[in-house]
Amino acid sequence: MSLANLQQALIDGDRETVVTLTHAALADGQSAADVLEDGLLPAMREVGDRFERGEYFVPEMLISADAMEGAMELLRERLTDGSFASRGKVVLGTVEGDLHDIGKRLVGMMLEGSGFDVIDLGVSVAPQKFADAVEQTGADLVGVSALLTTTLPAMEETIELIRKNDPKRTVKIMIGGAPITQPYADRIGADGYAPDASSAAALALRLAK
Amino acid sequence: MSAADFLAAIEERPLLLDGSTGTQLMARGLRSGECAEVWNRERPEDVQDIARTYFAAGSDAVLTNTFGGSPIALAAHGRRGEAYELNRSGAEHALAVRPEGRFVIASIGPTGQLFDPLGPLTPDSARASFSTQVIAVRDAGVDAILLETFTDLKEIQCAIDVILEVTDLPFLCSLTYDKSPRGYHTMMGVSIARAAEALSLAGAVAVGSNCGNGMANMIEIATEYRACSPELKILAKPNAGLPELRDGATVYTESPEDFAAHAPALLATRPAVIGGCCGTTAAHVRALRTALDNA
Numbered sequence: 108m109s110l111a112n113l114q115q116a117l118i119d120g121d122r123e124t125v126v127t128l129t130h131a132a133l134a135d136g137q138s139a140a141d142v143l144e145d146g147l148l149p150a151m152r153e154v155g156d157r158f159e160r161g162e163y164f165v166p167e168m169l170i171s172a173d174a175m176e177g178a179m180e181l182l183r184e185r186l187t188d189g190s191f192a193s194r195g196k197v198v199l200g201t202v203e204g205d206l207h208d209i210g211k212r213l214v215g216m217m218l219e220g221s222g223f224d225v226i227d228l229g230v231s232v233a234p235q236k237f238a239d240a241v242e243q244t245g246a247d248l249v250g251v252s253a254l255l256t257t258t259l260p261a262m263e264e265t266i267e268l269i270r271k272n273d274p275k276r277t278v279k280i281m282i283g284g285a286p287i288t289q290p291y292a293d294r295i296g297a298d299g300y301a302p303d304a305s306s307a308a309a310l311a312l313r314l315a316k
Numbered sequence: 317m318s319a320a321d322f323l324a325a326i327e328e329r330p331l332l333l334d335g336s337t338g339t340q341l342m343a344r345g346l347r348s349g350e351c352a353e354v355w356n357r358e359r360p361e362d363v364q365d366i367a368r369t370y371f372a373a374g375s376d377a378v379l380t381n382t383f384g385g386s387p388i389a390l391a392a393h394g395r396r397g398e399a400y401e402l403n404r405s406g407a408e409h410a411l412a413v414r415p416e417g418r419f420v421i422a423s424i425g426p427t428g429q430l431f432d433p434l435g436p437l438t439p440d441s442a443r444a445s446f447s448t449q450v451i452a453v454r455d456a457g458v459d460a461i462l463l464e465t466f467t468d469l470k471e472i473q474c475a476i477d478v479i480l481e482v483t484d485l486p487f488l489c490s491l492t493y494d495k496s497p498r499g500y501h502t503m504m505g506v507s508i509a510r511a512a513e514a515l516s517l518a519g520a521v522a523v524g525s526n527c528g529n530g531m532a533n534m535i536e537i538a539t540e541y542r543a544c545s546p547e548l549k550i551l552a553k554p555n556a557g558l559p560e561l562r563d564g565a566t567v568y569t570e571s572p573e574d575f576a577a578h579a580p581a582l583l584a585t586r587p588a589v590i591g592g593c594c595g596t597t598a599a600h601v602r603a604l605r606t607a608l609d610n611a
Contacts, residue, residue, distance in 0.1 A: 257347075
């Protein structure tokens, strides 16, 4: 059974149809891993591409994320058998002193839509809390978000603290947000920078290899 | 002065707003993540001093320190119940230092929440939140209201509904746009053309943009607004460029001299209201004052 209709429904942000077609695909004998890998992930990549091209905006992204969540509710428990190769574990949060979360939310959904397991710590996350979460979850990647320039010192502290426990830099750190630039990311020792949620997911896939 | 005087003034000449309040509060010790509106109660001299400085620099109107004063936004600081008091006192501080012939405009920003189903906001909860703010600044006696830094038409319309219901105050609408391969849109997907049409229809005295962009982009935004309508009263309030962290301090990249250099191009779009947003100072306001007086 072709997953093209499922893909289109996800791109359209049509949760009801996504759920119906996910049911149908499973009933038809497709594995949860295949539905995710061949159906949902390519569709989320298209959603991300449209966002990068300025065709999709925050509402469209969130509606597609909601539709994907509808599918994941059906697929999740069937994926615990290890049939789906998770791309990795990502700890995500907005830096201490900063309450903005929409950008981080979009990054989280694009990461899930690219096959990562995401642990979202929320907003105004202290450097120690980031570091503890990395240790406790065995994360492969950390994503740190900031909208306010004034909170950038906390971002630097966060990176320092994570590196202290991981001098070999096995855990990859990526940063983003309105005041972040590539030169700044290079200067403070981040492993990567992305200007938006969609390219953040592409970056994460590269860093996770 | 009064609302009627404000409406008369905006008909006869471009009005100059102030510069950034947030940047000035931070220069006086406000820390990142702290609630700016609390200073209306705890640091009133500083709040008044900022307004006084902008009037002295040549602002025709200053904005009240109430931008984040919606009950919903204050709730994030555990201060939802203080909304009426903080908004009213914020307005009263600016009014206390308002010189003859100048104006005080209440600044009202978005709630920070997204509408259901993307978030917890509903039209009822949005209107209830804006209601407290609008009533408070109305009671204080401001001359007009500026709804600024909005990105969602539905949300700004809720604020407009409240204004029309509880006051006769003139109101201005300002959205924040991002530049993309498809032109300028807010992050929620609102285009300049759509905003111009919807908000002038809704009764806004002026429609425009603030924040998110420095002078160059703001000139493009104002140009696009002007292309939508020859008659539209346009508001343009750019940032002092984008902020950078240099030696641990936040530095905005566009200087007062940059503002002065760009001002003629901005004035060529015939704006009705101009000002400075994040990172701007009294020196930026003076640069714009000079440009306006020499135009």
